[in-house]
Amino acid sequence: MGDAPHTPPRRAATRSDVARAAGVSTAVVSYVINGGPRGVAPATAARVRAAIETLDYRPNLAARALRTGTTEMIGLVVPDSSNPFYAEYAVAVERRAAVHGHALVVANSGDDPDRESRLVEGLAGRRLSGVLLATTGRPAGRDLTTYDVPMVLLDRDGPVPGFAALGPAFTAGAAAVVGHLVDRHGLSSVALCTGRRGPFGANSPEQGWREALDRRGLDGSTVVRAPFDRAGGYAAGRELLTGTLPDAVFAASDLLAVGVLRALHEGGLRVPEDIAVVSFDGTSESEYSWPTLTVARQPVAEMAGAAVDALLAGMPAGAYRAFDTDLVIRRSCGCPT
Amino acid sequence: MGDAPHTPPRRAATRSDVARAAGVSTAVVSYVINGGPRGVAPATAARVRAAIETLDYRPNLAARALRTGTTEMIGLVVPDSSNPFYAEYAVAVERRAAVHGHALVVANSGDDPDRESRLVEGLAGRRLSGVLLATTGRPAGRDLTTYDVPMVLLDRDGPVPGFAALGPAFTAGAAAVVGHLVDRHGLSSVALCTGRRGPFGANSPEQGWREALDRRGLDGSTVVRAPFDRAGGYAAGRELLTGTLPDAVFAASDLLAVGVLRALHEGGLRVPEDIAVVSFDGTSESEYSWPTLTVARQPVAEMAGAAVDALLAGMPAGAYRAFDTDLVIRRSCGCPT
DNA sequence: CTGAAAGCGCTAACAC
DNA sequence: GTGTTAGCGCTTTCAG
Numbered sequence: 208m209g210d211a212p213h214t215p216p217r218r219a220a221t222r223s224d225v226a227r228a229a230g231v232s233t234a235v236v237s238y239v240i241n242g243g244p245r246g247v248a249p250a251t252a253a254r255v256r257a258a259i260e261t262l263d264y265r266p267n268l269a270a271r272a273l274r275t276g277t278t279e280m281i282g283l284v285v286p287d288s289s290n291p292f293y294a295e296y297a298v299a300v301e302r303r304a305a306v307h308g309h310a311l312v313v314a315n316s317g318d319d320p321d322r323e324s325r326l327v328e329g330l331a332g333r334r335l336s337g338v339l340l341a342t343t344g345r346p347a348g349r350d351l352t353t354y355d356v357p358m359v360l361l362d363r364d365g366p367v368p369g370f371a372a373l374g375p376a377f378t379a380g381a382a383a384v385v386g387h388l389v390d391r392h393g394l395s396s397v398a399l400c401t402g403r404r405g406p407f408g409a410n411s412p413e414q415g416w417r418e419a420l421d422r423r424g425l426d427g428s429t430v431v432r433a434p435f436d437r438a439g440g441y442a443a444g445r446e447l448l449t450g451t452l453p454d455a456v457f458a459a460s461d462l463l464a465v466g467v468l469r470a471l472h473e474g475g476l477r478v479p480e481d482i483a484v485v486s487f488d489g490t491s492e493s494e495y496s497w498p499t500l501t502v503a504r505q506p507v508a509e510m511a512g513a514a515v516d517a518l519l520a521g522m523p524a525g526a527y528r529a530f531d532t533d534l535v536i537r538r539s540c541g542c543p544t
Numbered sequence: 545m546g547d548a549p550h551t552p553p554r555r556a557a558t559r560s561d562v563a564r565a566a567g568v569s570t571a572v573v574s575y576v577i578n579g580g581p582r583g584v585a586p587a588t589a590a591r592v593r594a595a596i597e598t599l600d601y602r603p604n605l606a607a608r609a610l611r612t613g614t615t616e617m618i619g620l621v622v623p624d625s626s627n628p629f630y631a632e633y634a635v636a637v638e639r640r641a642a643v644h645g646h647a648l649v650v651a652n653s654g655d656d657p658d659r660e661s662r663l664v665e666g667l668a669g670r671r672l673s674g675v676l677l678a679t680t681g682r683p684a685g686r687d688l689t690t691y692d693v694p695m696v697l698l699d700r701d702g703p704v705p706g707f708a709a710l711g712p713a714f715t716a717g718a719a720a721v722v723g724h725l726v727d728r729h730g731l732s733s734v735a736l737c738t739g740r741r742g743p744f745g746a747n748s749p750e751q752g753w754r755e756a757l758d759r760r761g762l763d764g765s766t767v768v769r770a771p772f773d774r775a776g777g778y779a780a781g782r783e784l785l786t787g788t789l790p791d792a793v794f795a796a797s798d799l800l801a802v803g804v805l806r807a808l809h810e811g812g813l814r815v816p817e818d819i820a821v822v823s824f825d826g827t828s829e830s831e832y833s834w835p836t837l838t839v840a841r842q843p844v845a846e847m848a849g850a851a852v853d854a855l856l857a858g859m860p861a862g863a864y865r866a867f868d869t870d871l872v873i874r875r876s877c878g879c880p881t
Numbered sequence: 882c883t884g885a886a887a888g889c890g891c892t893a894a895c896a897c
Numbered sequence: 898g899t900g901t902t903a904g905c906g907c908t909t910t911c912a913g
Contacts, residue, residue, distance in 0.1 A: 219692060221889095221890060221891090222890065222891065223890085231899070231900085232899060232900045232901075233890090233891080233892090233900090233901090234892080234893075234899070234900065234901080234902095235898085235899060235900080236891095237891070237892060237893080238893095238898095238899090241892080244892090244893065244894095245893090245898075245899085246898070247898070247899085248898060248899090251898080251899080263690070265665065265668065265669045266669060266890085266891075267610070267669070267671060267889085267890050267891070268669050268670045268671060268891095269606060269609035269610045269613075269615055269670070269671045269889085269890080269891095270610045270889070270890035270891045270892090270905090271890080271891055271892075272606040272609070272610075272891095272905095273604070273606045273607045273609075273610045273889085273890080273891075273905050273906065273907085274890080274891045274892050274893090274904085274905050275891085275892070275905085276606075276905075278606055278670075280649070280670070287635070288625075288631060288634060288635055288638075289628065289631040289632045289634070289635045289828075291626065291628065291631070291829075294625060294626040294628070294631040295626045297625060297626070297650065298624070298625055298626045298652055301625075301650065301651065301652060302652075310649050310651065310666065310667070310670065311649065311650055311651070312617070312647050312648065312649050312650075313634065313638065313648055313649075313650045314638065314647065314648070315635055315638060315639075328602065329647065330647070331602065332602045332603060332604070332605050333605045333606070333615075333617070333647065334604060334605060334606045353600070355556060437828060437831070437832045441832070465832045466832060468832075468834060469832050469834060469836065472834045472835070491626075491774060492628075492829060494774070495774045495778070495802045495803060495805075495806050496833070496834070497805060497806060497809050497833070497834040498809075499806065558905095558906060558907090559906065559907065560906080568883075568884085569883065569884045569885075570884090570885095570906090570907080570908090571883070571884065571885080571886095571908080571909075572882085572883060572884080574907070574908055574909080575882095575883090578908080581908090581909070581910095582882075582883085582909090583882070584882070584883085585882060585883090588882080588883080603906085603907075604905085604906050604907070605907095606905085606906080606907095607889090607905070607906035607907040607908090608906080608907055608908075609889095609907090610889050610890065610891085610905085610906080610907075611888085611889050611906080611907045611908050611909090612889085612907085612908070613889075882913105883912100883913085884911100884912085884913080885910105885911090885912080885913100886909100886910090886911090886912105887908100887909090887910085887911100888907100888908095888909100889906105889907090889908090890905105891904100891905090892903100892904095892905090893902100893903095893904105894901105894902090894903090895900105895901085895902085895903100896899100896900080896901075896902100897898100897899085897900080897901095
């Protein structure tokens, strides 16, 4: 696209062009650009800056990367970055990475372990400063430890040997929304709608749902599982429609909830009058569904920031940090307003 | 993260380690890896491959980038990658880029021209193969032509001097949905809900809406403008509620439509019975709103693919290509099912 | 078919 | 405070 009409610097200016123009050595140019490691006389620095300006010089980051061993970029590997949850995660990661002067490379694994490994390998080869990896419940792909690139695992339910990891307090968050349904609205049968694989151990939406019910002597028997997307939620909702209807459904993700909502609406049910729906995540889509969703909201920006910081600071392998969710009350649970 | 427990290749193997192990020169290793530019005897190649395997060698792409001048990465700069439209665009771009062996760097401009320039500059410095830039209606930022990195403009309404560009056939698509409202459902007053800046010329949702109405001798006077997001749509919807209600509203984006829908619902209106709503974009969010939205769907995957190909093939500056949208009939217009 | 070697642009010792 | 210079790991021309 570099056309005739525009200023045509045949060849991009290099650092030695600048040095020549400013009448200094290349080292000095480096010192000026990087603010070190040695000082430069103010007058000299000014001349260098002027030369940079005139020549419209921009450092070649590829060369710097080769020299320093880091590209000042981090990678983010997620199952699907068009899932609003990951999309919002990605934006937050980019913002925080920018603070550290890093750019963001995003890759979608499609939730396929092989593809995921290939992606991580590719990113490692590109010499990124590190990669953030979300694996949707699967144990971390095989041998990810062999790619020598710093890594932190996202959206995990607990520590993972060999890796730094973080995630939301699934159980507590889920228990809070489900508890709200029972305590505040007097609902007693709450179905669970969740994925086929996601976390289901001690820290999981499933566990939180179960605990909230158990603690109140309620029965938690209706569970419907589906793929972790809108279509999956829709299918789950239709399935729900075929049995005896619960008072409410707790979806382990906004996407699932949105699908459930559509199925319920199509079935002629009113939400929350006929059946309440709440979910986990709290993406902005949950704020504009109909009715608006009461959710356990993950502190995405905070988690993303912590993940980036951990990656760049070298959070120790094996460490894990859980983040509390917020209970956001909207209309789908039956609360007024 | 590189801990004791795991195989600890102190220092990543380099190409000359491989050469030594295989008893060949570094050049031969290159030939094997890159399949050229010269041939290699099968036996030698096998030895090289074995050495690569044993040493767990992975090429340093930063070095290759310095040497070849390209990082095999492309950039995508959008106002907000958590907007589902851009999120889906990004996924499609990544997919197509992967076919060319390129990774994707995503950056959000927040629709701020200064930030956008800085981002493009940063990406140019990183020596990406090219950058795809979506500027939401603004004319391309100042002096973007001076960054010597190939660029193609996304989501444009027409040719842009100095750049290759592409976008949807806004006018035709908008005219089609609006026409559907009139011809199929007999609605005669259709309000327009659009952004404050987006395209509004010969190829724009606004123009399509106006033409569809004009052609049928209908009045197109109700226009409500708002920021291009869900909250903006919500505000626009509330504004609509204060005047005499139109038969339908055409939103220039799914996000806007979703906001309008929420406002309408809260106002106690039934969609489509009391008022129909249709929109432009057709992201998957439009498929799971309530009611599901009838839309002019942009062929996102196709546009993204074309954009990547154009970028990498060097589509000539000044060229422009418009893509037809699909009319996707769902419930919000009043059609059965 | 294979090897030697010259750089790509930058950083950071190490000299002065 | 500033200059010289040796590479970072790779590709590719040029000899053999």
